[in-house]
Amino acid sequence: MKIVNINILLFFSLSIFFSSCGKAERSNSNNKFSNLEKSKILSQDLLNLDSDTLKSSYQMEIKVPDNNDNEVLMSEVIDSVWYLKLGEIPNDIISDWISEIEIHDERIYLMDGQKNEVYIFDFSGDFLFSKNVSGQGPGEFIRASSFAIDSYNNQLVIHDDRLSKVLYYTLDGEFIKEQRVYYRFLDFAYLNSSMSAVDLNKSDNNHLEEIRNNQLAIVDTTWKVIAKGGSYNATNEQDFYFTGKVFSKKGEEVFYLRPFSNIVYSFQQNKLTPYCYIDFGNQTLPHDTNFNFKMASDFAEEYSNYSYIVGNAYFLSDVTYFEHYYGGGRTAHLFRSNTTGKLFHGKINNDIYSLGFFQASTAIPEKNVLVSYTSSEQVYANRKMILESGTGGEALIDMVSNTESTDNPVLIFYKLKTDF
Incomplete structure (x- = not known):
């Protein structure tokens, strides 16, 4: 009997939950996207990005x-750790689930995955402003599904999947405009001032035959689809909905990894160019991997002898980092020196007495920093153990001593070594 790790079951359960939410909307798709003018939604000369990925x-x-x-000691790969408590918000508090974090121009933008709202803090942790659920009218949204920072036009852009629109704000939160979209998607990233990459993933887009079997699109400023990629069989695979964050950035370069694949692409001149090949050897998922599963445990058991990635790698200035699943759902981490090519790979051993190595949420590539977070409840629950152990560093002890269970989450910054 194979044992399936509870953590991956949790991830799978969440993904299946969101897939179910998506299915609940499918019965309304015809009404939601009625009277389509395809000429305004899809380019007449729709490019196929997959044809450019054969290099x-x-x-x-x-x-x-x-x-x-194998065990990787945190002290082998991590130079230092520090913590940032997110400050108080008037008459509000962030939940334990931060679904997305972006850091731009000394500001922290994050999305509460439970409340579906966006909060902005400065680099001292002080609250600046938030964009909250407000309604269904012009300039209002009922569910922040994803967001991105348009650094080319200095805008905060929020996507509401329920209302099928994107809303544009200045970086200080002033509303600019909104734009209707006629397809569903999970996430997006700006490639330049006029184009974005969109993670369609396995969202229900059966109303648009041209892209219903695609997980990736490039769109213009009006959200017209001008290119598509990441083909899959929606009829057989749409129910299996498990993904990580497929986009990552390093400066102005954007990278894309299709979940369960092992090739990372970069966008060069708005086309996909193979960038990084991750070779799992005999543990690489076969080309005919079956994604026609409804239960996560069934997939984990069927492919328990394989390794696979569901979210993109982080390409930092001096280090490349990613995590992957193996053995039916266990997690391994890999750190690679971009200078020497040396690898550290395996399970993380927390020998530096930080709060632990949690799943990275974002990165500051130019500073070789990975960013994660933990809830104040977890910090508070471990307060006595940490303070009495006498092993925590000054930064950890200070943060734990001043954190209550009702505080906002804590961000954790891991500065990676560059000389291993």
């Missing part, structure tokens, strides 16, 4: 060792 040369190739159960 065999990569800027980076990573052969993942088989020693998934």
Whole structure:
């Protein structure tokens, strides 16, 4: 009997939950997207990005060792850790689930995945402003599904999947305009001042035959689809909805990883170019992997002898980092020096007595920093153990001593070593 890790079941359960939410809207799709003018939604000359991804040369190739159960000491790869308590918000508090974090121009933008609202803090943790659920009228939204920072036009852009529109704000929160969209998607990232990459993933777009079997699109400023990629069989696979964050950035360069694949692409001249090949050897998922599952445990058991990635790697200035699943749902981490090519790979051993290595939420590439978060409840629950152990550093002890269970979450910054 194979044992399936409870953490991956939780991730799968959440993903299936959101998929179910999406299915609940499918019965209304015809009404939601009625009277479509395809000429305004899809380019007449719709490019197929998949035709440009057949190159065999990569800027980076990573052969993942088989020693998934090896231990990686945090002290081997992490130079320092510090913490940032998110400050008080008037008459509000952020939930334990931060679904997205972006750091731009010394500000922290994050989305509460439970409340579906966006909060902005400065780099001291002080609250600046928020964009809250407000309604269904012009300039209002009922569910922040995703957001992005348009650094080219200095705008905060929020997507509401329920109302099928995107809302534009200045970086100080002043409303500018909104734009209707006629397809569903999960996330997006700006490629330049006039184009964005859109993670369609396995969203229900059966009303648009041209893109219903695609997980990726490039759109213009009116959200017209001008290119598509990441083909899959929506009829058989749409029910299996498990993904991480597929976009990552390094400066102005945007990277894309299709979930369960092992090739990372960069967008060059608005086309996909193979960038990094991640080789799992005999543990690489087969090309004919079956995604026609309804239960996460069934997939984990069927492919328990394989390794796979569901979210993008982080390409920092001096280090490349990613995590992958193996053995039916266990997690392994890999750190690669971009200078020497040396790898650290396996399970994380928290030997520096930080709050632990949690799943990275974002990064500051130029500073070789990964950013995660933890809830104030978890910090408070471990307060006595941490304070009495006498092993925590000054920053950890100070933060734990001043955190109550009713505070907002705490961000954790991991500065990686660059000389391993």
